[in-house]
Amino acid sequence: MxxxxxxxxxxxxxxxxxxxxxxxxxxxxxxxxxxxxxxxxxxxxxxxxxxxxxxxxxxxxxxxxxxxxxxxxxxxxxxxxxxxxxxxxxxxxxxxxxxxxxxxxxxxxxxxxxxxxxxxxxxxxxxxxxxxxxxxxxxxxxxxxxxxxxxxxxxxxxxxxxxxxINPIGADKILKLMTDGMQIDQICKELDCTQGVVKDRLKRAKQELKIKTTKQLLNYYKKNKKIPIGDNFFVQRVxxxxxxxxxxxxxxxxxxxxxxxxxxxxxxxxxxxxxxxxxxx
Missing domain, CATH: 1.10.3210 (Hypothetical protein af1432)
Known part of the structure; x- marks a missing residue:
């Protein structure tokens, strides 16, 4: 050709x-x-x-x-x-x-x-x-x-x-900033993402751990320092x-x-x- x-x-x-x-x-x-x-x-x-x-x-x-x-x-x-x-x-x-x-x-x-x-x-x-x-x-x-x-x-x-x-940001990065006292709008600016991404990652982590509240999720993070990003399908897409x-x-x-x-x-x-x-x- x-x-x-x-x-x-x-x-x-x-x-x-x-x-x-x-x-x-x-x-x-x-x-x-x-x-x-x-x-x-x-x-x-x-x-x-x-x-x-x-x-x-x-x-x-x-x-x-x-x-x-x-x-x-x-x-x-x-x-x-x-x-x-x-x-x-x-x-x-x-x-x-x-x-x-x-x-x-x-x-x-x-x-x-x-x-x-x-x-x-x-x-x-x-x-x-x-x-x-x-x-x-x-x-x-x-x-x-x-x-x-x-x-x-x-x-x-x-x-x-x-x-x-799919923004590769995981719930662990979000929760770390939350433990440092940052609000959602500050977290979005720090991680260069939307509020939708933050809420989605926290929701997916709660679903995987069968946890109902963000407060419970924070306590889990403080204790384990590791949070799932989502189910296996979502992780593969990431x-x-x-x-x-x-x-x-x-x-x-x-x-x-x-x-x-x-x-x-x-x-x-x-x-x-x-x-x-x-x-x-």
């Missing part, structure tokens, strides 16, 4: 270098960088392709790899732009109430990269990319996925958000999240995204308009 995907590779590299994409490493959800979640969505999507098809060549006949990849890279861009611009609505609220914000942002990014690389994405692929971005929240958004690529990203995003966006975070931090977000095996199966003339077509635009 060498040479046949030169422009596709350049497009992806250029996209990964722009400020809006790099900003994904500056913001997080529940202790996990948005960039790490983005890679996780790509990995889960690739795992789904491996499960459903015998080879990537076979998968390529059914799934548009370029649309899938670009859609994944830009699906959560607004998580950064919304915070930088101090918008009142969150990313989830935008997806549900104001999807035109998401559309405008995605279109602007695609146009910027097209201009830098000197290409124009074919209309059907461009439409698919925008649809992937707009529909990745599924029933929790305004637009529902209706392409194979969009369904893959929706499922991958949902799994990643549910199981691999370990997976920690492993994921370390992997992306070690390899670097851009590098690990460019290691995607899907890139090798992309073909420029299947993705971009021919120069003759461009002259008519």
């Amino acid at each position: 060498q040479g046949k995907n030169k422009k596709a590779v350049e497009f992806i590299e250029t996209l990964l270098d722009i400020e809006m994409v790099q900003d994904l490493e500056l913001f997080d959800d529940q202790g996990v960088k948005v960039s790490t979640h983005t890679y996780d969505v790509l990995k889960i999507s690739i795992d789904e392709l491996k499960r459903d098809y015998r080879t990537f060549n076979e998968a390529k006949q059914k799934v548009e790899f370029f649309a899938l990849t670009i859609g994944i890279i830009i699906h959560d861009l607004s998580k950064g732009s919304i915070r930088k611009q101090e918008e009142k609505l969150s990313h989830s609220q935008m997806m549900l109430k104001k999807p035109e914000y998401i559309t405008k942002e995605a279109e602007k990014v695609l146009a910027e990269i097209e201009e830098k690389v000197g290409v124009q994405i074919k209309d059907d692929i461009r439409k698919n990319i925008l649809h992937i971005v707009l529909s990745h929240h599924g029933k929790w958004g305004k637009i529902q996925p209706n392409t194979k690529e969009a369904h893959i990203v929706y499922r991958a995003d949902m799994y990643s958000a549910k199981y691999h966006r 370990r997976e999240t920690e492993k994921l975070k370390k992997l992306v931090d070690k390899r670097g977000f851009k590098n690990i995204m460019l290691q995607s095996p899907l890139i090798n199966y992309m073909v420029d003339n299947e993705i971009f308009k021919e120069k003759a077509d461009l002259s008519e635009v």
Whole structure:
């Protein structure tokens, strides 16, 4: 495939270098960088392709790899732009109430990269990319996925958000600060987490120990200095999240995204308009 995907590779590299994409490493959800979640969505999507098809060549006949990849890279861009611009609505609220914000942002990014690389994405692929971005929240958004690529990203995003966006903070760290006299808002600031995380960890620890009150939990901690983080399923999800975070931090977000095996199966003339077509635009 060498040479046949030169422009596709350049497009992806250029996209990964722009400020809006790099900003994904500056913001997080529940202790996990948005960039790490983005890679996780790509990995889960690739795992789904491996499960459903015998080879990537076979998968390529059914799934548009370029649309899938670009859609994944830009699906959560607004998580950064919304915070930088101090918008009142969150990313989830935008997806549900104001999807035109998401559309405008995605279109602007695609146009910027097209201009830098000197290409124009074919209309059907461009439409698919925008649809992937707009529909990745599924029933929790305004637009529902209706392409194979969009369904893959929706499922991958949902799994990643549910199981691999878990702040690894345990009840022991929280209880230590509580014994030092800190209030919940102070603990959240110290551990860089939300009140929801604090309450969840205390609740899980109480459930595992069959303890009813936080006071009883504190007494248990003072005596044993060790508190369970949750049931075995939750502990496994925390370990997976920690492993994921370390992997992306070690390899670097851009590098690990460019290691995607899907890139090798992309073909420029299947993705971009021919120069003759461009002259008519």
